[in-house]
Each structure stands twice: as C-alpha cells, then as structure tokens.
Amino acid sequence: MAEIVGESLVKRLIAWGVDTVFGLPGDGINGLMEGFRRHSDKINFILVHHEEAAAFMATGYAKATGRLGVCAATSGPGAIHLLNGLYDAKLDHMPVLAITGMQETSVLGSRYQQEVHLDRLYQDVAEYNLMITNPQQVPAVVDLAIRNALVKQTVSHLTFPTDIQVAEIGEDPYRHVGPGRPPASMPFLDRPQLPPGENELRAAAEVLNAAKKPAILVGIGAKHARDEVIAVAEKLGAPVVKTLPGKMVVPDDHPVTTGGLGLLGTKPSEEAMEECDTLLMVGTSFPYGKYLPEPGKVKVVQIDSDATLIGLRLPVDAPIAADAKKGLQGLLPLLTGGDGSFLAKYRKEMDSWRADMTALQDESRDPIAPQYVMGVIDELAADDAILTCDSGTIATWSARHWTIRGGREFYLSGNLATMAPGLPYSIAMQHAFPGRQVIAYVGDGGFAMLMAEFLTAVRHELPIKVVVNNNNAYGQILWEQIILGYPEYAVRHRQPEADFSTWARGCGAYGAKVSKPGDVRSAIAEALAHPGPALVDVDVNPNEPPMPGKIKYEQAKHFTEAFLRGQPHKMATLSTVVRDKINELRA
Template sequence: MKEIVGEGLARRLVEWGVDTIFGLPGDGINGLMEGFRRERENLRFVLVHHEEAAAFMAAGYAKATGKLGVCAATSGPGAIHLLNGLYDAKLDHVPVLAITGMQETSVLGTYYQQEVHVDRLYQDVAAYNLMITNPQQVPGVVDLAIRTALSQRAVAHLTFPNDIQVAAMDEDPYRHVGPGSAPSSLPTWSRPPLRPAPRDLERAAEVLRAGRKVAMLVGAGARGARHEVLAVADRLAAPIVKTLPGKHVVPDDHPLTTGGLGLLGTRPSEELMEECDTLLMVGTSFPYGKYLPPDGQARVVQIDADPSLIGMRRPTEAPVAADAKAALQELLPLLEPAADRSFLAKYQRAMDSWRDDMTSLQDASRDPIAPQYLMACVDEAASDDAILTCDSGTIATWAARHWTIRGGREFYLSGNLATMAPGLPYAIAMQHAFPGRQVVAFVGDGGFAMLMAEFLTAVRHDLPVKIVINNNNSYGQILWEQIILGYPEYAVRHRQPEADFSVWARGCGAFGAKVTDPKDLPAALREAFAHDGPALVDCDVNPNEPPMPGKVKYEQAKAFTEAFLRGQPHKAGILSTVARDKFNELRP
C-alpha cells in the first residue's frame, strides 16, 4: 500500500515523540485520519465531542508536561471551533500544533462548501502557519512547524487540502526551477537552559543588594525553580508574591510567601507592593500593572527566558534574559544575607492574619453552602500530589485562596485569555498524561455546561477525572463585575430550576452526586475521590457570595453602593452574606 501524505504526517509526528492527538474527524480530514489509523499502534487519537475541547486538551497537555500538544479538526467549522483553545495556548506561551483540513486545491476560490481559508484565519494565533500544496513539503515543513512551536512556546498550524492528504508521499507533480523538496532533518530538538550574561547578573545583584524592602513576584516561568526561588527569597528576606498561573511555584503554607496578587490575590501581597523599594520579577510579565509598584517607587530586576517580555509593565533597571532556574542559581552567590528582616517579618504577621480570615470563611454551618467551604473540602479530600484544573470566574477566586499548594500539588487555569470552560478538557488531557495521579477539575456551572459532553469523553476513554461543580446557577464573575461598575446586575442569573449535573454523570455511567446540604459535602467528596472511575459532585452554593478583592478600594465600595441605590436585585441576600463574612472574620 502506497504511503500517502496523511501517513507521512503521522509517522513524522511519531518520530518527534508525539503519542497523542486530540480531535474530531470530518470529511475535510479523511486522508489525515487514514494516516493516523495506519499509525494507531504508536499514535493515539482521543476522540472528543467538540473541537474547542480538543484545543483546550492540547493546551492543557502542553501546560502540564512541557511537551508539544497536538489537536486536529476538519475544514471550515471544525477548524473555526479550535480557535478559542489555540488562543489560550498562545497567550499562556505553551507549544501546540494544530492540524486542519482544507478543500481540495482544484476548487479553492470557487466558494465551495465549507471553504474557509484557515491559514488566513489563523494568521494572528499561529507563529508558524502554512497550507500544504505539494507532498514534497512533508516532512520538512512538519519539522519547521514543530520546532517553531517548541522553541517559541507558541502555536503552529498546518492545513492540508483533501487531495494533498491522499496523494502519494513520493509524488512530485510540478516541474521544479529550484530545490525539489523542503529540506528535513532528524526530528530532534532540545532547549538547553538559557544562561544569564555575567554583566547582567552583576547589575541585578547590585540593585538587589541596595534594596531595603525587597519583594519577589514569581510566575509560571519559575516552575521547576522552587528551590532556587526560596533560596534567593531567604537570602534577601523578600516576601514571595505569586501570580495565579505561578501558584504552584512555592507551597502556599511556606512562611516566605504572601500568596497571590490582583483581584484574586491577598491583602498582604497588595500592601507590600505599595511599600517595597525593590522588586525582583521572575518568570512573569504580570499583566495587571495597577497592582505593581507605581513608577519611581521601586527599582525593578526582571528575569525571563523571553527577552521580549522584559520591561513590559514597569521600567526595568536590571533585565536578565535567562532561564529562571539557571539565573537564580548564579545570582544567589552574588547576594549577601539581609541584615534587616523586619520587612519580611511584617508581612509574615500580616499573612498569618489573612490565613485566619480565609479559614473563618470556610464555615461548615452556612446554608446555602459557602463556596469557600466547598473549596476547603476539596482541598482536604485531595491527595498531596493532586493536579487541580480550574475554569475562569468566581471559582478561580475560591481556588486561588482555598486550594493549598503542598507536596507535589499543581494548579492550572487559563491565565491570560481567562476563557470559560477549559477546566474539564484540561483535566482529561492531564489525566491522560499522568494516569497515576489524581486530577480534579473545579468548575462553575456556566463553564461546565458549555462543554459538558466531554465528561462522556472521560468515561469512554476510562479516565478517572474528578469533577467538582461550584453551582451558583449564574455567571457569578460577570454579576459582580456589573455591580463593581456601579450598575445593578442584569441577565446573569439563570431561571429556576437549578441544573442537576449529577444526573448527567450517572447517565454517562459514572459516579454522580448532588449536594445541597453542607453536612453531606465531605462524605460526597470522599466517595467521589475514592471512586475508581470518572466522578462528578454537583454542589449548590450561595449565589450571593461576593469574590471580594484582597483590599477593597474606596472606588469599589462607592460603585457597590451605587449599584444598590440604582435597584440591585437580591440585595438582601447579598448584604446578609457580606455581613456574615465580616462577622466570621471578626469572631475570635
């Protein structure tokens, strides 16, 4: 049987070490699917129910493993559906290869059915983006696409017209006036740690040695450098603030950290940013500039493997383009132990108080169930090496503050795109990548409903993911964003009845439990987590629980009041919830 282009593509992917493709077939990629079938012993195709989920799975796989994530979709609408997940990969800087179909070359430009020029559509999302027009381009352009994705931590895209997919790999249909084929080389790639320039390190050390109130802000780029981050922080007596994507860089209960920053962060982190005179940023280009020290307050040192991300938020006096682990290892000997540790001690005391406040909100007696209590129960029931995936919304607040990084725990969400619905697809991809680990998706009812068919994907692929739904029957984050602008909420709560997603879980042949009484919650979670297959717990929580910022500003309080004066519905429930929260915080 002749080797067709679809098979040549599949073989080249296997040679690159790819063992999984997430996707959904269609007549626009039948030739590619035949190639994947011929390589099915080496290349697993994970069949999904929606292409958006396939792209999220590829992104989640790449985030958790550091390896290339691959997704595939048919021409036209299938390729369009991939876009949201691909933008998630692009904005969070993870390597993903998207493979799509295209109408055959003889009808392109004739308004043929589903004729969408995907290579043009993907111009913004993909760093490498090409429509294959000659079998001789394969495998050379496959190599280029994969190297681009891995080296730039970016999205690459290849689209194959139908006739090219089924053409013989050795077919050479054109008369050549130059090289007859795209050059290819051995499918190997390694990225050694980017070492810092000595003069850059010395300048950074000079700035840090001069600081009296030094703070560190670490992000996802510092993953794998926990020991080095802690060592430098201890040497400088610098509190460690973590971005949300960098949550598992250091343990949440470590005395050197003050937790997150921003709307979902902690009060101590926000206040120390208002006081520090020196800021060391490691592996992050933190996008919310208003939470960083104002220009002129603090001298900035920034370490990042991508030089283009340095100095984006604040003028940087000492830029260091290098791998975080390598740079911190070489920086440490250049630093002297801080003689004055009072700045750190001040915020350690503040963090102790903050942790007490957060614990007080995990009230088991509250009815309706407090979402903080739900997250605390998940935190207690999960293993010490569990992976937690999370959707965007109020659930991200509860996870940021009540999911404790300890041991080998990890945490993933859509960091920069902040899109809804990736939590379940992430969990499926990560459970596939790490079959021996516990993987928990903490999602909202809104996000789960968008891609809930993928729970059936987990069942059909025998992936024992655990899904916990924070069900407030509303789009909670949008609700509070409307209020914080000073407007009464509008069109953000669903009508009754509330959904019971546990019925769907049981209908899929999996474990499903519905919880409405806080007394039943711990046992339901323990049973779900002990179940040897996919399991889902749908928990009704208080829809009037506000995700309060770490430090309430006057403008926020003013807008909140204006929303009530303009006719905020459910104001009695909201006010009673806020009052109960404050009472719990003040209670001895």
C-alpha cells in the first residue's frame, strides 16, 4: 500500500512524540483520517462533538502537560469552529497545531461548496500558517509548524487540499526536491531556559535593594519557579500578588501571598499595588492597567523570557530577559533583604480577608451560596487535583475559594476569557493525567454550549467530575450591566431551568441535582468518589454579586444608579449583599 500524504503527516507527528489528536472528521479530511487509521496503534484520535471543543482540548492538553496540543477539523465550517479555542491558545501562549482540510486544488477559486480560504482566515491566529500544495513539502513544513508552535509558544496551522491528502508522498508535480530529514533532537524546545545577563541582574538588585515597600506580581510564566518566587519574597519582605492564570505559582495558604489582582482579586492585593514603591514583575504581562501602580510612581523590575513583553504595561527601570526560574536564581544572592514590615502588614490584611471569604461559605444560606459550593469542592478535593473553570462569576468563586496547596493546579481561559473551555479542558487533562482527580467547575451557560462533550468523557472512560454552578443566567454579564449603570437586560433565562443531571444520567454517568444547601456536601462527595464521569448540577443564588475586592467610588455610583432606574430583582439582590456583609462582620 503506497504511503499517502495523510499517512506521512501522521508519521511525522508520531516522530515528534505526538500521541493524541482531538478532532471531528469530515469529507474534507478523509485522507488525513486514513493516515490516523493506518497508525491508530501509535496515535489516539479523540472524537469530539464540536470542533471548538477539540481546540479547547488541545489547548488544555498543552496547558497541563507543556507538550504540543494537536486538533483537527474538516474544511469550511469545521475549521471555522476551531478558531475560538485557537485564540485561547494564542493569547495564553500555548503550543497548538491545528490541522484542517481544504477543497481540492482544481476547484479552488471557483466558489466551490464550503470553499473558505483557511490560510487567509487563520493569518491572525497562527504564527506559522500554510496551505500544502505539493506532497514533497510535508516533512519539512510539519517540522517548521511544530518548531514554531513550541519555540514561540503559539498556534501553527496546516491546511491540506483533499487531492493532496491522498496523493502518494513521492509525487512531485513540480519536480522540486524538498527536505525530508526526520526531526532532530532539540532539547531547547522544552521551554527555553534563557539565562539572565550579569549586568541586568546587578541593575535589578540595585533597584530592589533600595525599596522600602517592595511587592511582587507573578503570572503563569513563573509556574515552574515557585521555590524561587517564595525565596525572593521572603528575602525582600515583599507580598506576592498573583494574576488569575498565575494562581498556582504560590500556594494560597502561604504567608507571603495576598492572592489575586483585578476584578476577581483580593483587597490586600489591590492595596499592596497602590502602596508599594517598587514592583518586581515575574512571568506576567498583566493587561489590566487600572489595577497596577500609576506609571512613573514606582520603580519596576521585570523578568520575562519574551523580551517583547517587557515594558508593555509599565515603564521598566531594570529589565531581565530570562526564564523566570533562572532570573530569580541569579537575582537572589545579590539581594540584601528588607526589614519585612511591608510584608508583615499585608499578612495581617490577608488573614482578615481569608476570614471574610470563609464567612461567605455559609451552609445555612438558602438559596445556595456559590461560595459555599466552591468551598465544599475545595475541602473535599485531592491535594493534587486539577480544577478547570469557565469565564464568568464562577471564575470569581474559583479565584477566591479554590485553595492552591500541595500539587493542585488551576486552569481557565486567561487573556481570551472565553466561555465554555472548562469541560473540554477537563477531558484533555484527564486524558493526559489518568491518575489525577480532574474537576470542571462550570456555569450553566458555558456547560450548555458544549455539553455534548460530557458524552465524549463517558465514551472514553475519563472519570472527570463536573460541578455546574447553575444560576439560570449569564451572571457575569448581568453584573457588568449593573456596574456600567444599566438595569439588567436579556441575561436571565426563562423557565424552565435546566437540569443537567438528567443529561449526565442519560449518558450513563453519575448525575445529581441539588437545590437545598444541606445536600451539597453529600452530592459532591459521592461524585468525587464515583469511579467514572460524574456531574452535580447545583441551583445557586442567582442574585449573588461577584463584588470586587475593593469597591471603587465609580462602581458604587453606577450600581446605585442602576437600582434607582428600576433594576429588576433589586430586593433579592440587596438582601444578598446585606447578608454577605453581615457574615463578613461576624467572621
């Protein structure tokens, strides 16, 4: 049997260590699917229900493993569906290869059915982006696509016309000779470990040693540098503030951290940013400038392996273009240390904040408080559990009530902040780590978008646990409308409310519906103990506000104006806000 282009592609992927592809077949990639079939003993094709989920799974796989994520879709609409998940990968700097189909070369440009020029469509999302036109191209361009994705931590895209897919790999209609060497061993592709320059380190140490009120802001780029971040924080006497994607960098119960920053962050973190005189940024280009110190009012040291990100948010006095771990290791011996008073102040502030958050996890509240649901998950989950999350109010509850300790991890769509990746992420991560507990904490809105993929988990015997925070609304959008000064509009679903537990049971998995606070703990405990996929659908208080860590005057003003202009559900909302404040005062 002659080797076709589809098979050559798959062999090349295998040579690069790829063992899993997430996708949905179609007639636009039948030749590629034949390649996967011929080598199904070495590469696993995970069949999904929606291509968007395939891209999210590839992204989640890359996030959790640090390896290349691969997704595949047919031509036209199938490939278009990949885009949301691929932008998630691009904006969060994850290596993903997208493989798509294209109409045969003889009909391109003739307005053929589903003719979408994907190389043009993907030109913004993909760093390496090519339509294959010659079988001889395959070995070299697959290598280049993968190298670009891994080295640049981004998306690559290859699209194959159907006639090229089934052409024999030796065919060369243009009589050109392309390179065909197997991929060389390139250990530098396992995330570049860039060493810092000595002059850069000395300049940074000089700035940090002069600080009276130093603070540290860490992002996901410092994930592998936990020990070094903590050591530098203790040496400087600096509180560690975390971005949301960087939540797992430092354990939440560690005394050096004040938690997250931003709308989903903590009051101590926000106040530390306002008061500090020097800021060390490590592995982050935190985009929300209003939560950062005023430009020019503080000294800034920034460590990032991507030099193009240094100075993107704030003027930087001492840049260090280096891997976070290497940069902090080089910096630590040069630090003289501070008096620790600034850190001591925010340790006390953080103790008060933690007490306030614990007070909101009140089992007696009816309707069920979403903080309580997340608190139960946090208490019962394993110390090495992986939590995935969607965008929305659930991100607030996860950020504040999911405690990073031990080997726990936390993933969500960072910069794209898209809805619906929580479930696909969990499937990919459970596939990558079959021995770990993987929990998807998702909203009813995000789950409904890609809920068919729960059946994918069942069919592949992936024991994911899903907890649906069901407020029968697009909760974050609701509160954004109010904060902007508008009465809520078109964000709550009409009756009947969804019961996603029936879908779980219909799939042959564990499913439980919870509407009373007293049933939350037992249902989640049973789901976590269940040997296969499990889902708990919890009806939570739809009027629970995801309040900012620190309320600003303009936010309070708009909130009040919206109520005065006829905010629906005002009494239920005010009742919830007052009850939350009473619980905090009791803590």
